[in-house]
Amino acid sequence: xxxxxxxxxxxxxxxxxxxxxxxxxxxxxxxxxxxxxxxxxxxxxxxxxxxxxxxxxxxxxxxxxxxxxxxxxxxxxxxxxxxxxxxxxxxxxxxxxxxxxxxxxxxxxxxxxxxxxxxxxxxxxxxxxxxxxxxxxxxxxxxxxxxxxxxxxxxxxxxxxxxxxxxxxxxxxxxxxxxxxxxxxxxxxxxxxxxxxxxxxxxxxxxxxxxxxxxxxxxxxxxxxxxxxxxxxxxxxxxxxxxxxxxxxxxxxxxxxxxxxxxxxxxxxxxxxxxxxxxxxxxxxxxxxxxxxxxxxxxxxxxxxxxxxxxxxxxxxxxx
Numbered sequence: 001x002x003x004x005x006x007x008x009x010x011x012x013x014x015x016x017x018x019x020x021x022x023x024x025x026x027x028x029x030x031x032x033x034x035x036x037x038x039x040x041x042x043x044x045x046x047x048x049x050x051x052x053x054x055x056x057x058x059x060x061x062x063x064x065x066x067x068x069x070x071x072x073x074x075x076x077x078x079x080x081x082x083x084x085x086x087x088x089x090x091x092x093x094x095x096x097x098x099x100x101x102x103x104x105x106x107x108x109x110x111x112x113x114x115x116x117x118x119x120x121x122x123x124x125x126x127x128x129x130x131x132x133x134x135x136x137x138x139x140x141x142x143x144x145x146x147x148x149x150x151x152x153x154x155x156x157x158x159x160x161x162x163x164x165x166x167x168x169x170x171x172x173x174x175x176x177x178x179x180x181x182x183x184x185x186x187x188x189x190x191x192x193x194x195x196x197x198x199x200x201x202x203x204x205x206x207x208x209x210x211x212x213x214x215x216x217x218x219x220x221x222x223x224x225x226x227x228x229x230x231x232x233x234x235x236x237x238x239x240x241x242x243x244x245x246x247x248x249x250x251x252x253x254x255x256x257x258x259x260x261x262x263x264x265x266x267x268x269x270x271x272x273x274x275x276x277x278x279x280x281x282x283x284x285x286x287x288x289x290x291x292x293x294x295x296x297x298x299x300x301x302x303x304x305x306x307x308x309x310x311x312x313x314x315x316x317x318x319x320x
Contacts, residue, residue: 002128007051009138014047020164027077035073036168039065043175062179069172076168094152101148105140112136169285173276177229180274184232188239196240209252212245213314220261221268221306228274230265237261252317260313267309270302271295 021041024030042061050058068074091098113136117129127135145159152158167174196219204211219241223233242261246252269275272295279294290296 002125004127004135004139006128006131006134006138009135010047010050012138014044016160016163016167017041017044017047019160020044020167023160023164024077024168030075030077032073032075035068035071036075036077039068039074039172040167065172065175066179074172076171077165090152097151100151101144104144104147105137108140108143109133109137112139166285170277170281173281176275176277177231180227180229181231183227184229184235187232188235192236192240194240196236197244200241200245206245206249209246209250209318210314212241212250212252213317214310216241216246216257216261217264217306217310217313220265221271224265224268224275225272226274228269228272228276230262230269233265233268234258234262237265246317250318253320256317256320257313260309260317264306264309264313267302267306270298 017040021037021039021044024033024040025037027033030036042065046053046058046061053061113133116127116136116139117125117132119126148154149156149158200206200215200219204215206212206215216237219237220230220233223237224230227233238258238261242257243254246257247254269278273280273292279298280291283291283294288294
């Protein structure tokens with residue numbers, strides 16, 4: 001028996017989305033009141049009843065979500081954000097204490113990954129050890145929320161109000177990583193990987209181990225640029241290039257290949273507007289005039305890390 005499972009956090013997330021939907025529906029000044037309320041309400045349903053609903057029903061709900069986003073029915077409300085002077089005064093008063101909650105999240109995630117899965121009384125376990133990293137992350141986020149409210153002295157309604165305002169600013173891009181990750185799985189099932197392998201084998205001299213590594217890392221980055229998510233690129237490029245060429249043909253280490261390959265995909269995330277939640281939303285939240293300013297700043301480091309990943313994989317994947 002497990003006291004805390006990943007579904008526990010899904011329910012909490014669904015409750016947040018449901019509260020947003022109710023607040024938007026009650027806001028008569030909202031420019032797209034019912035469309036936005038329906039979007040967040042249906043998203044709440046997928047989290048609250050995901051294991052209870054048939055997959056086909058969830059699929060139709062996702063299509064409705066896409067339709068609402070495509071017809072621009074998902075917009076931010078006209079809720080007033082705290083004035084710049086008010087935020088500056090609060091930041092000056094709190095100083096570096098503002099960093100404490102943010103630092104707690106990675107700290108709790110790392111420690112929780114190592115220790116939470118080992119806590120039990122008899123047959124009753126605290127968490128499901130198969131998902132200990134996700135559960136540690138969720139627990140760290142909840143602890144950080146409590147600490148943040150204690151440090152700032154914010155009222156109990158503040159997390160829902162301010163968190164909801166931020167989520168509305170992100171909008172439909174919030175679900176983009178999930179949709180793109182699912183798209184990668186669909187591509188893998190459709191047999192895109194073997195097609196990619198055949199094309200790469202025809203164009204490049206894959207008998208050289210370095211070429212196989214370079215093709216895999218560059219393929220991960222380029223496919224991520226096209227789809228906006230490394231999770232979507234991973235099954236396609238790994239099945240098409242990684243496993244048949246690096247692992248089977250050149251006998252490389254599959255764990256090293258997969259780990260460095262994902263990092264190469266993340267380099268592509270830094271370079272594409274398709275990763276809207278990472279690259280376009282921050283520019284909007286920071287009120288930058290150039291919506292691609294974040295991408296422009298990330299291009300040098302993204303390309304440098306990609307080149308380093310190619311070298312790291314080449315020197316490690318065939319030797320360990």
